Amino acid sequence: MSASKPMADPDGNRIALGPVGQEVVFENDEVRVWEITLEPGARQTWHQHENPYLVIALEAADNRIDSIAGGEPRLVHEEVGGVVYREPGEIHMLTNRGTTRYRSRLVELKCLGENNQ
Template sequence: MADDTFDPSAPLGPIGDEIIFENEYVRVWGLNLDPGDRQPWHRHDLPYIVIPLTDGDNEMHFSDGRRKPTQEKPGMALWREPGIPHELINRSGWTYRNILVEVKVPFAKAAP
């Protein structure tokens, strides 16, 4: 397992393993993360939805030093805003899989 210290001079990695669909509105990524593996440091510049395909027992490490455990179930839909660089570590004994949908088209936020 690699060191989890963020290096701001290092290039960031991709959002997922592969783009499985893209048009002018969305970009859809697939991600497979084996037990104990970590997704490289990356940043989301667009809002996105994560749809787990397997149970997830993961931990997010952020470039500002924060850590956040995540527990996910297949079929959930998790909305996330763009943010700072982070990596994802699979803490489970199984391969974690998800679909991530980046929203490319700006939208108006609803009034409170």
């Protein structure tokens, strides 16, 4: 997991990167599993994934993904049981823009990232 490094958001405000999830619920040499829960209007702070990862939605919600590089946000609907695979890299922030709680498990593939360098 990377240390927080100071930088600026698209509005020029100084920020420090946070963790990719809120709580590690499992970890071994190959994977790290995070729990993420966002109430309506809540956000997961700016963060950057260093490992390829899967997101598994446990509770559905309408989310917004903002990139620190700016541009239009990505609006996504996360269905219960839906799974997405993403490559590491982009610094972004996740906001629950819906009216229901969002909950997911994020599975970092350390075996393809930090342990494979």
